Amino acid sequence: MIKGLITKIESKDFYVLTNQNKTYRCTLRGKFKKEFALKKDKLYLTDIAAVGDTVEFEAANSNGGVVHSIEERKNYLSRKAPKTKGASYRGERLEQIIASNVDQIIVTSSVHQPEFNNKTLDRFLVASESAHINSVIVINKSDLNTNDEINNWADLYEEIGYPVIVTSAVTKNGIEDLKKILPNKITLFWGQSGVGKSTLLNILFPQLNLKVGDISESTRKGVHTTVTSIMIPIDENTFVIDTPGVREIDPYGIKKEDLSHYFPDFEEYLSNCKFNTCIHYHEPGCGVIYAVEQGEIAFERYDSYLRILDTIEEDLHF
């Protein structure tokens, strides 16, 4: 048996990288598929294995093999599967894993093209928080910045405790700062389509030669495509994961009463709520609402919170 890391998934092929720096194209052992099919009715996941998983496989030849076991995940990042393929037999939306065993997430956004959107950013942050993975915010395309607004957003998020790096692939602003936080970690680049994730990775590591901007504006507006992440080794202990574009994400598996815990800026006010079942909507004696009124929590963050709260479906299995 050989140990390795899943770096890419293409349909039923799992690319597994060994510590000998060799990649094998593997399939999953029949047992997995049988178990998966049997459980289907009770299943909430769309995939058995994910990018970032450590697996054991048996080599069938010099570049192919069969995966026999998947190690328990330290963590994993997910979202609700796209509506088209994500409905289970009961009509619920399933959980789609973006990647597992991630040390940090670079939540990438841009000043323009696409326009900076704090609500979208907050959805990515909430999903990262609920996976208990640290986030760093990157605001890219600073060369297109024409006013102070972006700095105000950067200040707001830094005050909450998120590191913010303002970058530009054109002027190379912030690239060195970004490069400094990557060594000896598995870092996932996440964010809306077109913000420049692949472009930034190409500048950081020119040998990568990732495709950029190959998604036309018209397809971007279409139905969400399947998320397939690619993990790239930089050195023995450093990996980056590029993820394909999405327009927006729906965090998966968050209960209404838990959502506030994924807003770190709300945390210190939660114990002030009169009712311990408070979801900070319009309950009397709400400590969060009071903190918003006092200007201690940014109104924009609270507004984001309310919008996410509104979209949480009362899924049966929570």
Ligand SMILES: Nc1nc2c(ncn2[C@@H]2O[C@H](COP(=O)(O)OP(=O)(O)OP(=O)(O)O)[C@@H](O)[C@H]2O)c(=O)[nH]1
């Ligand atoms: N002006 C400007 N354009 C940039 C910058 N970074 C990337 N771009 C452009 O933005 C477009 C999208 O870049 P990509 O790197 O493909 O974006 P992405 O986030 O990987 O997009 P998806 O793969 O769809 O998720 C390309 O045309 C890039 O040249 C930047 O800092 N400034």
Ligand SMILES: [Mg+2]
């Ligand atoms: Mg890309």
Ligand SMILES: [Zn+2]
């Ligand atoms: Zn409250």
